[in-house]
Amino acid sequence: MSSSCRVVVLISGNGSNLQAIIDGCDDNLNADIVGVISNKPDAYGLIRAHHSEIDTSCVIAYKNESRSEYDSRLLAAVNKYQPDLIVLAGFMRILTDEFVSQFLGKMINIHPSLLPKYTGLNTHQRAIDAGDLEHGASVHFVIPQLDAGPVILQAKVPVYTGDDATVLAERVHEQEHAIYPLVVKWFSLGRLKMLEGKAYLDGQLIGPSGYAPD
Numbered sequence: 001m002s003s004s005c006r007v008v009v010l011i012s013g014n015g016s017n018l019q020a021i022i023d024g025c026d027d028n029l030n031a032d033i034v035g036v037i038s039n040k041p042d043a044y045g046l047i048r049a050h051h052s053e054i055d056t057s058c059v060i061a062y063k064n065e066s067r068s069e070y071d072s073r074l075l076a077a078v079n080k081y082q083p084d085l086i087v088l089a090g091f092m093r094i095l096t097d098e099f100v101s102q103f104l105g106k107m108i109n110i111h112p113s114l115l116p117k118y119t120g121l122n123t124h125q126r127a128i129d130a131g132d133l134e135h136g137a138s139v140h141f142v143i144p145q146l147d148a149g150p151v152i153l154q155a156k157v158p159v160y161t162g163d164d165a166t167v168l169a170e171r172v173h174e175q176e177h178a179i180y181p182l183v184v185k186w187f188s189l190g191r192l193k194m195l196e197g198k199a200y201l202d203g204q205l206i207g208p209s210g211y212a213p214d
Ligand code: GAR
Pocket: 011, 012, 013, 014, 015, 016, 017, 018, 045, 089, 090, 091, 092, 110, 111, 112, 120, 137, 173, 176
């Protein structure tokens, strides 16, 4: 891809992953964040975007609005930016199949676990409760099934005796900030694709635990 990749980032909260990608764009990710969309008006990530002069929109759910009504408004907000890539960075809504189907192979998510372990919420506490010795984060393509799309890259962290969910989340976050910009870069350089439900980097099939150099 020669021209810069147009990226829209969807957030709900702090936006530390958004910040890592903003910083990465400054360091030549071959990507431009053309818009940040939040479902929460008080998401700190919106302030981060303003500081970097990135356009923002808020798509707040109405009371009693159905998921598909919400997602059609979200779709309109996203399409306004004509993105090449949609990055879910702590966007805490489940997306409808209809929405996801519009962006197959063009939407990625970061999830705070070593998928396929611990889809859904409270992943850090669940890893601690299970007595896991390692935990981590996964970047994956988004498919209609929740947190089930092909993994692109994972980062592992140790779980130490006495860790609580806050400490463990911080350790995972640090790794998220390293892997997410890298995946955005791969995509924006045209190196990363999803074909028939599988992820490929430079034409090579990525294994179930994500890319791992030999
Ligand atoms: C991140 O830890 C991300 O993995 C998680 O939300 C956090 C957002 O942090 N995402 C999910 O749980 C999605 N299921 P941030 O707002 O500081 O980037």
